[in-house]
Amino acid sequence: MKPAIVLLPGLNRDRDMIAAIETITGKKPLTLWQTETEIPADVGLVIVPGGFSFGDYLRCGAIGARMPVMRAVAEAAARGVRVLGVCNGFQLLIEAGLLPGALMRNASLNFVCRSVRLQIVNADTAFTRNYRPGQIIDCPVAHHDGNYFADAETLARLEGDDRIVFRYAEGTNPNGSTADIAGIVNARGNVLGMMPHPENLVEPAHGGTDGRALFESALDLVEA
Numbered sequence: 001m002k003p004a005i006v007l008l009p010g011l012n013r014d015r016d017m018i019a020a021i022e023t024i025t026g027k028k029p030l031t032l033w034q035t036e037t038e039i040p041a042d043v044g045l046v047i048v049p050g051g052f053s054f055g056d057y058l059r060c061g062a063i064g065a066r067m068p069v070m071r072a073v074a075e076a077a078a079r080g081v082r083v084l085g086v087c088n089g090f091q092l093l094i095e096a097g098l099l100p101g102a103l104m105r106n107a108s109l110n111f112v113c114r115s116v117r118l119q120i121v122n123a124d125t126a127f128t129r130n131y132r133p134g135q136i137i138d139c140p141v142a143h144h145d146g147n148y149f150a151d152a153e154t155l156a157r158l159e160g161d162d163r164i165v166f167r168y169a170e171g172t173n174p175n176g177s178t179a180d181i182a183g184i185v186n187a188r189g190n191v192l193g194m195m196p197h198p199e200n201l202v203e204p205a206h207g208g209t210d211g212r213a214l215f216e217s218a219l220d221l222v223e224a
């Protein structure tokens with residue numbers, strides 16, 4: 001499964017993501033600049049990384065979501081290609097209309113940068129099948145707009161269709177997200193958005209490897 005990483009001005013976690021993929025696969029991933037209009041046919045996983053695309057002006061992800069590469073990401077998702085959005089990447093996928101809801105200012109109104117505990121609510125997705133259902137993992141967060149909101153009907157649909165993939169566990173909700181939601185998938189199950197940063201926990205030097213199974217799942221590296 002060949003991965004590619006989207007690059008937009010102002011993103012800064014692209015380098016962490018490239019390093020994580022290189023650590024896990026031994027190969028540098030393809031990168032796709034914002035002007036690209038097509039995702040190459042052999043790419044099976046597109047990653048939209050975190051950071052501050054276009055300085056978070058207007059709303060986090062609102063400007064980046066209108067760039068040509070994001071239209072290409074939407075077309076690839078419609079073909080069934082897997083798409084992973086982390087932090088600003090999650091914000092971009094919501095702004096691009098690939099995932100429902102909104103990411104509002106953290107309830108504390110502060111930028112939050114710390115480790116949280118995440119519960120794997122759905123271990124039956126392409127991104128989480130190398131975790132155990134209910135497993136609690138460590139994962140860092142670093143954002144000011146991570147407060148997930150969705151209207152009651154959308155929330156009921158997300159819950160009913162098992163589309164809530166991660167929840168903040170054990171009172172570690174860092175941003176006031178509704179129902180402790182930290183990550184969701186689309187109806188088809190091939191687009192995942194999450195606020196925490198699994199790419200920052202993939203080798204012992206990071207202080208843990210709890211994020212690794214997500215990439216191994218999404219890249220079909222280890223069969224669950």
Ligand SMILES: NC(=O)CC[C@H](N)C(=O)O
Pocket residue numbers: 013049050051052053056060086087088089142143144145146
């Ligand atoms: N680390 C990130 O991707 C941050 C996302 C966004 N800029 C925010 O602060 O909410």
